[in-house]
Amino acid sequence: MAIPVETFFLDPDAQGTLQAQIQQMIAEGILSGRLAKGERLPSSRRLAAHLGVSRITVTLAYTELQANDYLTARDRSGFFVSQNAPEPPRFAPRHPKQDRIDWSRALGRRFTGGATPEKPQDWSRYPYPFIYGQADPRLFDHANWRHCALRALGQKDFQALTTDYYDQDDPQLIEFIARHTLPRRGILAEPDEILVTMGAQNALWLTAQVLLTQRRTAVVEDPCYHALRDILTQSRCHLTAVPVDHDGLPPGALPERADVIFTTPSHQCPTNATMPLARRKALLARAAEMEALIVEDDYEFEMSFLAAPSPSLKSLDRDGRVIYVGSFSKSIFPGLRLGYLVGPRPFIREARALRASVLRHPPGHIQRTAAYFLGLGHYDSLIRRMSGVLAARREAMEAALAEHGLRVAGRGVFGGSSIWMRASEGADMEAVDHALRVRGVLIEPGAPFFHGEAPPRNFYRLAYSSIPAAKIPAGIALIARELALSRQAGWP
Known part of the structure; x- marks a missing residue:
């Protein structure tokens, strides 16, 4: 991929020769990750015209960067960011960030601080993802x-x-x-x-x-x-x-x-x-x-x-x-x-x-x-396929929950994709959730769903929309085991 020439600018307050400034500008771009390895730099002619300098100045800067393994040259193709370009930062930012704004006064309204939890973006790498509202690639058309x-x-x-x-x-x-x-x-x-x-x-x-x-x-x-x-x-x-x-x-x-x-x-x-x-x-x-x-x-x-x-x-x-x-x-x-x-x-x-x-x-x-x-008609076909799969997963979930004696607090009369659960009084399902993640299990603690400053912490939601039926019994067994260990420890 070619790097647009428009991304290069010389700092009018920079010190040193033009050649040194160009070298530093490109090196900083590489070290900051803005210029990726393998990307092609603009030709010396184009960059010189863009910066308003002589072509020999750009050529000398490119050659020096090549000698330091920041760049590599390819016959008839120009200069590229080297695969061996150094990664540790060597230059301090030319414009150190100094935020002098008092944002506690500048913000007219605040929208942070709500109860909406953060779900892991890498949920699919967990073996037992009992989380709600994610697409299962095995079902999508x-x-x-x-x-x-x-x-x-x-x-x-x-x-x-x-x-x-x-x-x-x-x-x-x-x-x-x-x-x-x-x-x-x-x-x-x-x-x-x-x-x-x-x-x-x-x-x-x-x-x-x-x-x-x-x-x-x-x-x-x-x-x-x-x-x-x-x-x-x-x-x-x-x-x-x-x-x-x-x-x-x-x-x-x-x-x-x-x-x-x-x-x-x-x-x-x-x-x-x-x-x-x-x-x-x-x-x-x-x-x-x-x-x-x-x-x-x-x-x-x-x-x-x-x-x-x-x-x-x-x-x-x-x-x-x-x-x-x-x-x-x-x-x-x-x-x-x-x-x-x-x-x-x-x-x-x-x-x-x-x-x-x-x-x-x-x-x-x-x-x-x-x-x-x-x-x-693809949507209707998708719904029919999903309904059959979810019904099988729901059956597997119900059987596993009954086997391990886990308490169901609510289930959909007509279907759905999750079951609302309730642990023993004193349980902190956020702490249980953190412990389960180490074992590859994702659940949803229920506290964020409740109103008030002291919501009950012993509720949790188990969804079966993203986990195959074959994995549900083992995942439920891990949840039951962690709940038993936490209960024996006197809850967190």
């Missing part, structure tokens, strides 16, 4: 996704690839969502009632920004999706957490007044509780009494391999008070970052305007690729 991506790059789809939609979306994707995805949840919507988002989390953020102010009150489930709680905390609204039970969010426990209720009725996050139909109707009635809106996060409804999912809240809504959040990132792959909002026109209009001011729209090529993948 890579060949057909690549085919759809190449089709979306074709001349026929040039407009979809290059057009600035401004505040609009790919009409093919919107049509599929309206005609195929939403009817499966009993929802009928027009195109101007649908907005494509950068995943469900972006949809939740847009919703919070549009609906909430510092004077309004939001209700969340406890425990709940930790990123949602971070979003609502950042919005500065009043926040009330309502404990869930084995049927999800209890309408009778709602506060006397609330403006927006966030809920995951079909597959409560993270307990996996499924809200019965009677409670769904009661929740809608209670929201009507309070004149509150409901935001329904319907994640993972596709993973209903045990039985058909319950009707969505949105399908039961007759007042237009339910805003529906869906996502393809869970079912296709998380890096896709493609979700959607469904709601009344006035709400979608404002959410669309806000999205346009932040990111305009999700990339057209991604939308068109997803539209082809969905429309050509």
